[in-house]
Amino acid sequence: MAFSPVRVGWRASLDLAGQVLVYLAVPLAFPLAIAVYYGESVLPFVATIAVTLTIGSAFRYLSDPDENLGPREAFFAVALIWLLVAVIGSIPFLVVGVGTTAHPVNAMFEAMSGLTTTGATVFGDGDFAAHSRSVLMWRQVIQWLGGLGILILATAVLSELGVGGAQLMETETQTKDVNKLTPKISETAQLIWGLYVGITALAVVVYYGLGVSGLAPNMDLYNAIAHAFTSVATAGFSPEADSMGAFAPIVQWAAIPFMLVGSTSFVLLYLFIYGEPERLLKNQEFHFYIGVFVLSSALISMLLAFDGGISYGLEETVRHAAFNAASILTTTGYASADFALWSPGATYVLFLLMFIGGMVGSTTCSIKSLRWLVALKSFRRLLFTSIHPEAIRPIRISGRPVDENTIRDIYSYLLLSIVIFVLLTIVIVANNERVGAPIGVFDAMGAAASTFLNIGPAFGEAGPYGTYDGFPMSTKIVMIVLMWIGRIEIIPVLVLFTRSFWTS
Amino acid sequence: MHVVIVGAGEVGTTIAENLAADHDVVVIDIDADRVDSLQYELDVLTIAGDGTVLSTLESANVAKADLFIASTDDDQTNLVACGTAKTLSDVFTIARTRSVEYLRTWERTEAAFGADFVVCTDLLSAETVVRVIGLPAAIDVDPFAGGLVQMAEFEIDPESPVAGQTVAEADRFDSLTFAGLFRNGDMILPTGQTVINPNDRAVVIGSPESVQAFATDIDPETTPGAADEIVIVGGSAIGYQVARLLEQRGFKPRLIERDADRARWLAEQLPKTTVMQHDATDTAFLSREHIDKADVVVSTLDSDEKNLLASVLAKRVGADRVVSIVDSGDYVTLFEEVGIDVVINPRQVTAEEIIKYTYETVAENIAVLENDAAEVVELELSANSELVGVPIAELVPSLDAELVIGAITRNRSFVTPRGDTVLQPGDHVIVFVETSYVNELTGMA
Numbered sequence: 001m002a003f004s005p006v007r008v009g010w011r012a013s014l015d016l017a018g019q020v021l022v023y024l025a026v027p028l029a030f031p032l033a034i035a036v037y038y039g040e041s042v043l044p045f046v047a048t049i050a051v052t053l054t055i056g057s058a059f060r061y062l063s064d065p066d067e068n069l070g071p072r073e074a075f076f077a078v079a080l081i082w083l084l085v086a087v088i089g090s091i092p093f094l095v096v097g098v099g100t101t102a103h104p105v106n107a108m109f110e111a112m113s114g115l116t117t118t119g120a121t122v123f124g125d126g127d128f129a130a131h132s133r134s135v136l137m138w139r140q141v142i143q144w145l146g147g148l149g150i151l152i153l154a155t156a157v158l159s160e161l162g163v164g165g166a167q168l169m170e171t172e173t174q175t176k177d178v179n180k181l182t183p184k185i186s187e188t189a190q191l192i193w194g195l196y197v198g199i200t201a202l203a204v205v206v207y208y209g210l211g212v213s214g215l216a217p218n219m220d221l222y223n224a225i226a227h228a229f230t231s232v233a234t235a236g237f238s239p240e241a242d243s244m245g246a247f248a249p250i251v252q253w254a255a256i257p258f259m260l261v262g263s264t265s266f267v268l269l270y271l272f273i274y275g276e277p278e279r280l281l282k283n284q285e286f287h288f289y290i291g292v293f294v295l296s297s298a299l300i301s302m303l304l305a306f307d308g309g310i311s312y313g314l315e316e317t318v319r320h321a322a323f324n325a326a327s328i329l330t331t332t333g334y335a336s337a338d339f340a341l342w343s344p345g346a347t348y349v350l351f352l353l354m355f356i357g358g359m360v361g362s363t364t365c366s367i368k369s370l371r372w373l374v375a376l377k378s379f380r381r382l383l384f385t386s387i388h389p390e391a392i393r394p395i396r397i398s399g400r401p402v403d404e405n406t407i408r409d410i411y412s413y414l415l416l417s418i419v420i421f422v423l424l425t426i427v428i429v430a431n432n433e434r435v436g437a438p439i440g441v442f443d444a445m446g447a448a449a450s451t452f453l454n455i456g457p458a459f460g461e462a463g464p465y466g467t468y469d470g471f472p473m474s475t476k477i478v479m480i481v482l483m484w485i486g487r488i489e490i491i492p493v494l495v496l497f498t499r500s501f502w503t504s
Numbered sequence: 505m506h507v508v509i510v511g512a513g514e515v516g517t518t519i520a521e522n523l524a525a526d527h528d529v530v531v532i533d534i535d536a537d538r539v540d541s542l543q544y545e546l547d548v549l550t551i552a553g554d555g556t557v558l559s560t561l562e563s564a565n566v567a568k569a570d571l572f573i574a575s576t577d578d579d580q581t582n583l584v585a586c587g588t589a590k591t592l593s594d595v596f597t598i599a600r601t602r603s604v605e606y607l608r609t610w611e612r613t614e615a616a617f618g619a620d621f622v623v624c625t626d627l628l629s630a631e632t633v634v635r636v637i638g639l640p641a642a643i644d645v646d647p648f649a650g651g652l653v654q655m656a657e658f659e660i661d662p663e664s665p666v667a668g669q670t671v672a673e674a675d676r677f678d679s680l681t682f683a684g685l686f687r688n689g690d691m692i693l694p695t696g697q698t699v700i701n702p703n704d705r706a707v708v709i710g711s712p713e714s715v716q717a718f719a720t721d722i723d724p725e726t727t728p729g730a731a732d733e734i735v736i737v738g739g740s741a742i743g744y745q746v747a748r749l750l751e752q753r754g755f756k757p758r759l760i761e762r763d764a765d766r767a768r769w770l771a772e773q774l775p776k777t778t779v780m781q782h783d784a785t786d787t788a789f790l791s792r793e794h795i796d797k798a799d800v801v802v803s804t805l806d807s808d809e810k811n812l813l814a815s816v817l818a819k820r821v822g823a824d825r826v827v828s829i830v831d832s833g834d835y836v837t838l839f840e841e842v843g844i845d846v847v848i849n850p851r852q853v854t855a856e857e858i859i860k861y862t863y864e865t866v867a868e869n870i871a872v873l874e875n876d877a878a879e880v881v882e883l884e885l886s887a888n889s890e891l892v893g894v895p896i897a898e899l900v901p902s903l904d905a906e907l908v909i910g911a912i913t914r915n916r917s918f919v920t921p922r923g924d925t926v927l928q929p930g931d932h933v934i935v936f937v938e939t940s941y942v943n944e945l946t947g948m949a
Contacts, residue, residue, distance in 0.1 A: 390760075390780040390789065392771040401772040 006502050009067035013077035016069060018059030020081050024052045024088060027141050031092070034222075035134035044092035044135060052088045072501060075492045078153065082484055085149075086112040089142045096135055099127035100469045105476055109468065112480045114142040116487035117150070117363060119236025119333035119456030122469040122476070128241040133222065136239035140229040144200070147233025147363035150487065151192055151266055192266050195273070196232065196363075203228035203258045207251065216248035223247075231258040234363045236333025236456040243464060244334045249319055252336045256326045260293065263330035263358025284398045285359050289369040293329055296353055297322040303346040310342065321346075328353040331365040333456020333464075340463025344442075347459055351442075354449045355417075365454030365487060367417055371410045373397065378407055416490055417453075424448035424482055431475045447471070451479040452486045506530075506569045507862070508595075510555030510585045511576030512538050514833050515600060517546075518855035519573060523862060524548050530564045533576075556584040558591070567593045573858060574619075575600045583617040590618035598861060600854055602626050604745065611650070611916060623857050627651070629850040630745030633827055636846050637734065637800050638716050638753055641723035643705065647712075648882045649913040649932045654715045655683075655707065655880045658722055662702035666722045672696035679920050680710035680718055681910040683936035684878060691877050691938065693906055709880065709910025709934055711918050716753040728755070732799040735760065735823070736777075737784040737814045739770045742829055742850070743804030751776045758793075760784045784814050787821065796821040803828040808835050815844045880910065880936050883949035887929040890948040897923035905941035910934045 032045040069077070089111035093101035101107045106122045113120045128136070204224050211219030223239065230237050240246035244255055261269065268280040280286055300321035304310055312320060323336040328350045339350060357366025377395045385391055394401035425441075425448040432439040439447075443460030447468070450458040457464035468476065485493045495501050505527040509516045512533035520542075523529050529548040533539045536552040543550045553560035555574065566572060572589045574582035579601040586597040599619040601607060607624040610616045635645045635654075644657040660667050666674040671694045675682045685692040686705040692698065700706065708718055719727045728734065734750060736743050739761030750757045751774060758778045761767040767781035782789050784805070790796065801818040803811045808831050815828040819842075827846040830839050839847040885892055891899060896909055911934040912919040912927070919925065927933060937945055 388778070388780065388793065390782040390793070392767045392779040392781050394768070394772045396775060399775065 007072075008076060008502055009064075009070070009073045010076060011062060011064040012067035012069045012073045013080060014059040015063030015067075016073075016077040017080045017084060018056045018063060021052045021056030021059065021084060021088065024056070024085060024145075025049045027145055028052065028138075030141055031134045031138040034137050035132065038133050040132040040134050041096075042134075044095040045138070047095050048088060048091040051091055055084070055088070075495055075501075078488055079484075079493050079496055082115060082149070082488055085142075085145070086115045086480075086484070089115055089138075092135055092138050096131065098130045100124050100467075101127070103473075105473050105480075106469065109476050109480050110139065111142060112483050113451075113456070114139050114235070114237060115146040115149075116454050116483045117143050117146040117230075117233050117235035117331070117365060118451060118454040118483050118487075119143070119230070120451055120458075120462070120468050120479075120483075121237065121456075122467055123241075124467055124469055125241070128239065133239070137222070137226060139237045140226040140239065143235030143237050144229035144233045146487075147235060147262070148193065148196055150363055151196055151361075152189055153488070191270060195266055195270055199258070199261060199269075200228050200232045203231050206254050206258075210248070210251055210254060216251045219247055219251055227255070228258075231255050231332065231334075232262040232363070234259060234262040234330045234332040234358065234365070236327070236331075238334065241465070243336070244323070245336050245338075245465075249315070252319055252323045255334065256323055259326045259330040259332045259334070260290075260358075262332070263289070263362050263364040265359040265361035267361050268359075282398060285370045285373055288373045289329075289356075289359050292353070292356055292369070293322075293325060296329065296349055297325045300325055300346050300349050303343065303349065307343040307346065324350060325353060328455060329356055330358050331453065331455050333450075335457055335464030338463055338465045340457075340459045340466065347442075347446075351446055351449065351459070354446075354453055354455050357453070367414065367453070370397065371413060374402055374407060374410050375414055378411075413490070420482065420485075420490070421445075421448055421452055424452055424478065427478050428471070428475055431472050435472045437470070437472075447479075452482045454483060454486050505571060505862075506565070507571045507573065508532065508561070508564045508566050508569045508589070510572075510574045510582070511600075512542050512550070513575070513577055514851040515575040515855045515858070516573070517542065518852065519575060519858055519862075520546055520548050522855075522859045527862075530569075532560060532564055556581055556588055558588060561585075561589055561592060566595060569593070569595045571595065571862060572597045573600075574598070575854070575858065579603050579606055583619065586620075587618035596620050598623060598858055600625060600858070602741065604741070621861060623854055623861075625850045625854045626741040627745055628853050628857055629742050629829060629848055630749055632848050632853050633742070633746045633802055633804075633829070634712075634749040634753065636827055636848070637728065637750070637802065637825075638755075639719050639727065641719055641726045645715075646880065648709075648880070648911070648934045650916070652711070652913050652916065652918055653709065653882075653911040653932075653934050654712045655709045655910065655934065655936075656715050656719070657705055657707045658719065660700055660702055660704045660706060660722060664702070664722045665724070666700055667702045669700055670696060671698045671700065674700055674721070675708075675718075676721075677710065677714040677717060679911075679918055680708055680714040681908065681921065683707045683709045683880070683908045683910045686877070689877070691906065693908055707878075707880070707936060709908075709936060711911075712749075713753055728799055733794075733797060734758070734800045734802070735795055735798045735818075736802045736804060737818070738803060738805035738810070739763075739766050739779070740804050740806045740829075743802070744770060744773065746802055746804060747774050747777045785810075785817060787817065790817070790821055795823065798823045800825045800827065802826075805829075808832055812839065812842075815839065816842055819843055878906075878936060878938050879942050880934060881942060881946065883933045883935065883946060885927060885929050885931045885933060885949055889927075889929060891933070892927045892929055892931075895924050895926050896921055899927070903941075903945075905938060905945070907935055907937035907941065907945070910936050 028045050028049050032042055035042045090107035093107035100122050101110050109122050207219055207227055208221055208224035210216040226239050244252050272280040301318050304317045304321055320337045324339050327334045355367055357368045358364030360368050360370045381393045425445050428444040428448055446458035447462045461470045462468050507523055507527050508530045509520055510532045512531050520529050520531050524547050531548050532551045532555045534554050539550040539552040551564050566589050572595045574585040576582055582599040586599045589595055589597055597619050598621045600623050602625050604624055604627050607622050610622045631651055639645050642656045642658055646655045671682045682694050684707040685694050720729055734755055734757040736747055736757055736759040739759055747757050747759050756776050760780050761770055762783050764781055767779050771779035801823040803814045805811045805814055811828050815826050819826050825845045828839055828844050830836050830847050830849050833849055836847050836849050909921045912921050913932045
């Protein structure tokens with residue numbers, strides 16, 4: 001068989017990936033500083049910084065400055081960056097060699113779950129206590145980076161790739177509007193980063209404020225920073241084994257708006273702050289997303305109130321319902337209570353919320369509100385056009401027509417997501433059966449949706465206070481791959497496995 | 505008045521015909537044969553040449569002209585002709601355009617293209633269609649301020665819900681002014697307490713939307729409502745504008761367009777219109793979509809032949825009222841003879857608009873009511889106008905005349921006149937006034 005020449009400028013992709021790996025040394029310095037402050041071992045981070053600088057430099061050395069970074073090279077680079085950063089992110093766990101993450105697959109699972117802002121953990125019961133504060137902070141930092149990375153993909157630099165639903169955003173005009181503010185694309189990126197950093201800083205202030213004011217005594221500066229990172233990134237790791245349940249109710253109330261904001265389009269948030277609030281307030285996707293949150297919170301509250309096995313007070317019922325609905329809908333994955341123990345009705349609502357997700361152009365994962373909104377509207381159109389076949393009815397989002405090709409893409413995306421979810425469920429059930437640890441179908445579906453759609457906690461053993469450690473290694477490897485694929489929205493990874501991507 | 509007209513097509517010829525008796529008219533056309541024949545038909549000076557060329561305009565003595573009208577069939581030619589004329593003198597220029605885009609550009613700064621007034625054929629035709637469809641009960645309807653304001657006169661039927669109501673009860677619209685009542689030929693300036701009697705004639709001034717809503721109030725039977733079926737056949741520029749204006753007035757029309765891309769474009773632009781992509785002459789389709797039950801069918805296809813076919817077909821399947829656009833003036837009677845209810849010729853509408861303009865001096869626009877007892881005039885206020893700077897509540901009593909300020913437009917948006925509203929230079933004011941005072945009033949603008 002003759003090989004066709006490779007037509008992807010992979011050296012350009014390596015160059016971009018190399019740059020990212022070199023810059024990865026900067027965020028790694030943060031847990032390093034924590035380690036120095038608390039007098040913990042600095043080795044995990046020094047070693048990781050050395051590795052990332054070496055590989056990054058090697059890539060840059062291999063790169064060819066003459067090659068252009070076109071769409072194909074960018075696809076390759078994006079897939080490569082998410083994979084490599086996760087690999088390097090797992091090094092501190094391996095160097096420390098404590099608990100479940102001493103195993104390379106588990107370490108990789110934890111790092112990929114972090115980078116993809118999933119928040120599913122393989123930490124066992126004692127692991128939170130066994131790990132140093134600096135390593136636990138690294139889990140938080142990598143999630144914050146993952147959120148930042150996806151924001152850049154979705155809103156600015158690489159928005160043409162359509163990752164993060166960028167091509168859906170008010171049919172391109174949204175990104176164009178920000179570009180209008182600043183003609184240079186790098187400046188646009190800076191605006192979005194600035195906003196992301198700003199909201200994170202606000203979260204630190206609020207959480208720490210609750211701590212120092214005595215309302216939430218155990219919320220020290222360390223925890224405030226750690227949770228601010230993973231709230232705004234809609235990521236969900238916590239250095240506490242009980243997640244947000246470890247803190248006073250007021251902290252849980254305070255986290256709800258930060259999760260919701262993290263899942264709101266950052267472009268619209270930017271416009272909201274800088275003089276065009278109506279762009280967000282009149283956005284239909286925003287209405288849909290907030291509507292889903294309010295309705296599901298109300299529904300879960302009712303189901304909890306009627307649940308004989310649960311004896312929450314009124315405030316507690318509403319808080320747990322709203323907090324966990326927000327946590328799952330925004331794809332954060334915090335827990336304020338072990339919802340795996342709730343009655344089936346409430347858990348089914350949470351399971352459905354996993355598939356919805358927040359707004360495009362945010363740090364959220366899953367399928368995203370806009371896709372559902374477009375799909376629902378086009379179902380409704382189908383009902384009309386089946387009676388009036390000649391009628392031309394553009395689908396409108398916030399008054400703007402959506403391109404028909406985009407609608408077809410959304411249909412395929414929905415179908416592809418459902419198919420992958422079902423396949424993953426089968427893998428989980430079959431694999432558990434194989435190793436002699438049968439798993440319930442609903443628990444398997446929960447774990448499949450939760451990892452592939454980057455939510456975090458599922459039900460049963462993998463519940464919010466449980467762990468994914470119980471799954472067979474091979475299942476965990478499949479989950480790692482699917483977290484990776486799911487986070488960068490399937491297409492950029494799958495396209496790498498087509499022959500025409502490389503040769504034609 | 506020395507008037508120069510560029511373009512001796514239907515529009516130019518109609519205008520020249522009307523003005524030739526009282527004014528010195530020069531007609532320029534690029535077609536020498538056309539110019540020759542015109543010379544024998546009308547008492548005008550004709551010049552064969554390109555109206556966008558300086559030397560042609562010089563030989564037409566544009567430098568001394570009072571009015572310059574560019575009315576060829578080509579938008580760009582008309583706009584360039586106006587710009588060229590402006591280099592010779594500060595003559596008042598009128599440009600005819602088809603495209604609404606040029607009108608919108610001109611509306612941004614009225615210095616654009618060197619045109620002092622732009623008459624948009626497509627928009628004007630669409631506005632005429634919508635008036636005909638929307639206000640069948642009105643005795644008289646006139647647009648003011650580029651269509652932002654409408655004056656309408658209605659006769660109050662004894663059966664009308666507003667008969668016997670006071671003006672305050674009947675006028676529940678913010679942007680509507682109840683300007684005057686005619687009772688047995690006498691003019692009454694109504695107050696809130698004035699009772700509307702049967703057979704009174706009411707003159708209202710306001711935004712087109714509010715006039716439409718008021719028409720529904722006083723004559724719900726004949727005025728089409730949102731539930732009435734209006735079908736537009738043909739998504740031409742005029743068809744699009746008709747649909748857009750109908751949407752603005754609260755209707756939900758249906759529009760049939762054959763071309764797929766055009767239909768998609770129309771559907772994107774017109775959120776409240778149901779656009780259907782099909783051949784409007786397919787009778788099976790027409791009956792499946794119940795076009796036969798339509799209250800109004802408007803035919804705005806791009807050729808007269810197709811319009812004739814579509815209109816006759818619509819009439820035959822049973823549409824109540826059929827309105828058709830006819831491009832060629834020669835066919836207007838033909839359409840009327842075969843039973844089309846209303847026939848609108850864009851060229852005629854344009855020529856009438858331009859001729860109306862030439863009659864007017866300071867007042868931009870005039871509607872004469874009730875055998876000249878009163879007029880509705882539009883004034884553009886100058887910086888040293890005697891009307892600016894005083895609240896309306898003080899201004900109106902200080903004038904020794906029967907008048908009502910019906911509407912104001914400021915920077916192309918509608919301002920409802922209230923007692924404390926102060927007129928500003930640049931405002932367009934639409935005033936209902938007794939005819940004997942018109943000259944004095946226009947002198948104050």
